[in-house]
Amino acid sequence: MKQNLYNKVFDRHVVSRLSSGQYQVLIGLHLVHEVTSPQAFALLRERRLKVRFPNRSFATVDHIIPTDSKERHRPLQDSLAEEMLQAIEKNTKDFGVSYFGPESGKQGIVHVIGPELGLTQPGMTIACGDSHTSTHGAFGSLAFGIGTSQVADILATQTMSLGRLKVRKIQVDGKLSPGVYAKDVILAIIRKLGVNGGVGYAYEYCGEVISNFSMEERMTLCNMSIEGGARIGYVNPDETTFEYLKGRPYSPQGADWDKAVEYWRSIASDADATFDDVVTLDGSSLAPHVTWGITPGQSVAVDENIPTVASFSESEKPLIREALEYMDLQDGQKIEGLPVNVVFIGSCTNGRISDFQEAARVVKGHKVAPGVKALVVPGSEAVDKAAKALGLHEVFREAGFEWREPGCSMCLAMNPDKLKGREICASTSNRNFKGRQGSPAGRTLLMSPIMAAAAAVTGKVSDARKVFGLK
Amino acid sequence: MTADSLIITSVSGRGIPLRGNDIDTDRIIPARYLRCVTFDGLGEHAFEDDRRGLKAKNQIHSFENPDFQGASILFVDKNFGCGSSREHAPQALMRWGIKAILGVSFAEIFFGNCVSLGIPCVTVDEATAQKLFQAVESNPSANWTLDLNTLQISGTINETVIMPAGPQSQFQSGQWNPMNELLSHLPEVDEVAAHLPYVSGRW
Numbered sequence: 001m002k003q004n005l006y007n008k009v010f011d012r013h014v015v016s017r018l019s020s021g022q023y024q025v026l027i028g029l030h031l032v033h034e035v036t037s038p039q040a041f042a043l044l045r046e047r048r049l050k051v052r053f054p055n056r057s058f059a060t061v062d063h064i065i066p067t068d069s070k071e072r073h074r075p076l077q078d079s080l081a082e083e084m085l086q087a088i089e090k091n092t093k094d095f096g097v098s099y100f101g102p103e104s105g106k107q108g109i110v111h112v113i114g115p116e117l118g119l120t121q122p123g124m125t126i127a128c129g130d131s132h133t134s135t136h137g138a139f140g141s142l143a144f145g146i147g148t149s150q151v152a153d154i155l156a157t158q159t160m161s162l163g164r165l166k167v168r169k170i171q172v173d174g175k176l177s178p179g180v181y182a183k184d185v186i187l188a189i190i191r192k193l194g195v196n197g198g199v200g201y202a203y204e205y206c207g208e209v210i211s212n213f214s215m216e217e218r219m220t221l222c223n224m225s226i227e228g229g230a231r232i233g234y235v236n237p238d239e240t241t242f243e244y245l246k247g248r249p250y251s252p253q254g255a256d257w258d259k260a261v262e263y264w265r266s267i268a269s270d271a272d273a274t275f276d277d278v279v280t281l282d283g284s285s286l287a288p289h290v291t292w293g294i295t296p297g298q299s300v301a302v303d304e305n306i307p308t309v310a311s312f313s314e315s316e317k318p319l320i321r322e323a324l325e326y327m328d329l330q331d332g333q334k335i336e337g338l339p340v341n342v343v344f345i346g347s348c349t350n351g352r353i354s355d356f357q358e359a360a361r362v363v364k365g366h367k368v369a370p371g372v373k374a375l376v377v378p379g380s381e382a383v384d385k386a387a388k389a390l391g392l393h394e395v396f397r398e399a400g401f402e403w404r405e406p407g408c409s410m411c412l413a414m415n416p417d418k419l420k421g422r423e424i425c426a427s428t429s430n431r432n433f434k435g436r437q438g439s440p441a442g443r444t445l446l447m448s449p450i451m452a453a454a455a456a457v458t459g460k461v462s463d464a465r466k467v468f469g470l471k
Numbered sequence: 472m473t474a475d476s477l478i479i480t481s482v483s484g485r486g487i488p489l490r491g492n493d494i495d496t497d498r499i500i501p502a503r504y505l506r507c508v509t510f511d512g513l514g515e516h517a518f519e520d521d522r523r524g525l526k527a528k529n530q531i532h533s534f535e536n537p538d539f540q541g542a543s544i545l546f547v548d549k550n551f552g553c554g555s556s557r558e559h560a561p562q563a564l565m566r567w568g569i570k571a572i573l574g575v576s577f578a579e580i581f582f583g584n585c586v587s588l589g590i591p592c593v594t595v596d597e598a599t600a601q602k603l604f605q606a607v608e609s610n611p612s613a614n615w616t617l618d619l620n621t622l623q624i625s626g627t628i629n630e631t632v633i634m635p636a637g638p639q640s641q642f643q644s645g646q647w648n649p650m651n652e653l654l655s656h657l658p659e660v661d662e663v664a665a666h667l668p669y670v671s672g673r674w
């Protein structure tokens with residue numbers, strides 16, 4: 001008793017204590033994509049090693065894949081992207097790893113397909129050469145990003161070297177008001193604790209707001225843990241988790257199901273579990289958030305003004321000035337009303353079916369403002385199919401959005417979807433770093449899908465609650 | 472290679488200062504250079520957009536500055552290497568010539584990636600970082616030594632640095648890249664796997 005989920009799951013996966021004092025930890029599920037894996041497979045070839053547990057790694061392609069259907073035929077126009085695509089096809093084939101390529105019906109952003117296939121389950125250790133692996137913590141697993149050397153370690157041994165983290169409980173009480181979503185909650189948490197507040201910690205999210213969240217909302221929340229510096233963020237598994245997983249392709253079936261649920265319950269934090277730190281937030285008072293700067297911690301509620309430089313400590317001031325200069329904003333200025341050029345709804349943060357359902361619901365009957373380019377990009381082929389079955393793609397198209405094929409798209413600059421020049425993008429992705437969306441001078445404002453929809457139809461940062469009459 | 476030949480107990484060379492908090496991996500190596508299947512040639516693109524951005528304003532980025540070419544010890548501020556898990560970031564720095572990094576704090580995945588590549592990252596408090604920045608900037612040709620046994624940085628001034636005991640012993644023992652040691656425990660891996668219902672399939 002008195003144990004939290006993090007320590008229970010960690011302990012069950014420890015293989016040995018390494019000479020460095022670090023732990024050798026078994027990684028139960030390894031997800032692989034085309035960007036961070038080719039050098040790892042090359043190392044295995046060089047050392048004549050095979051993949052130790054080929055049935056515990058699953059690969060897809062997401063970062064480099066064009067989202068315009070005309071650009072998806074092979075060979076890809078970008079020869080470097082084509083080379084990467086060929087590399088993952090060959091590597092997975094040579095080493096006997098499952099690969100979900102385009103047209104398989106299972107391709108998509110790695111953090112969207114893991115959960116929807118039922119690969120992601122409570123109590124697992126999950127790693128992927130991608131920092132947003134924290135997403136999978138929504139199921140009560142320890143899921144974290146790794147570098148390519150560790151991808152090679154896991155391929156060769158199914159284990160990696162890890163230190164034990166501290167655990168911070170983040171409790172969000174109350175009820176969110178209409179127009180406020182998981183994206184706003186996590187932006188508010190990062191704003192409060194800082195972009196490096198989570199270094200050395202795993203975050204356990206709990207409280208009324210989190211319990212009431214759907215699995216997709218929990219994924220949005222856990223996804224951005226890393227933006228707050230926490231490599232891992234998780235939610236204890238509950239009925240919502242089990243209901244989501246039931247009947248998915250890789251979920252336990254038949255008699256195993258009940259035993260699995262029992263096991264999953266046993267790894268949740270005990271009622272009297274102890275934590276290294278506890279932080280509470282009042283969800284009822286939250287408003288929709290928008291970032292104004294160049295880190296995900298630089299956000300304000302849509303009805304607030306951008307903070308003044310003077311309100312920061314001396315050591316923080318240079319970064320605030322740098323952000324204002326890069327974004328071409330005045331300190332103390334209102335964020336509402338700032339014109340946008342591009343709107344992007346998608347990514348592993350907000351590219352799931354409920355994100356598109358919510359956005360389509362409010363977009364219906366509106367038109368994208370003149371001069372605004374608006375993209376909707378499903379996170380996976382399955383999301384695309386589900387959205388089309390509901391006619392969501394038509395709702396968006398009628399309103400003047402482009403409906404694209406699944407991939408990372410404009411979240412980062414590795415495929416043809418890019419900002420140009422100094423364009424400002426209202427984006428549902430997770431990073432507003434300088435140059436992140438493909439133009440070295442491009443500007444990103446992070447927000448929820450509803451807020452991005454409001455920006456699309458008004459052509460500027462707007463309070464979605466007012467635009468769509470959400471009460 | 473034996474672990475002995477991989478032992479790293481000190482790094483020496485000239486310093487290069489890079490001020491600024493929250494410098495993310497997208498800035499260290501812009502995503503367009505991740506379209507590759509090897510890490511070759513990444514060094515020349517380190518900080519490419521930041522370098523260009525400053526040039527356009529008639530300023531100069533440290534990685535562009537002739538004074539700091541050939542430097543091996545990078546001095547940074549707070550939360551260096553945040554963002555993406557791309558090992559391409561430390562690979563780019565390493566291929567540019569960086570062998571050790573000293574800063575106020577590091578993002579966790581970046582720190583771990585550096586360990587796997589044999590690049591020690593050590594920390595100091597903000598006031599010490601300021602003193603070191605000034606020392607490196609005012610005398611770019613000075614030689615610095617980072618001693619991982621005594622946890623000291625010494626050059627024109629001497630300061631104590633911090634490194635957690637785990638990574639410190641990884642460098643001291645030459646086990647910073649753990650793959651060989653991980654491979655030596657494969658039977659125990661099978662044993663742990665057999666007890667995990669979702670891996671063994673026995674619920």
Ligand code: SF4
Nearest residue numbers: 132347348408411412
């Ligand atoms: S959508 Fe963005 S953050 Fe997510 S995996 Fe793709 S590039 Fe990374």
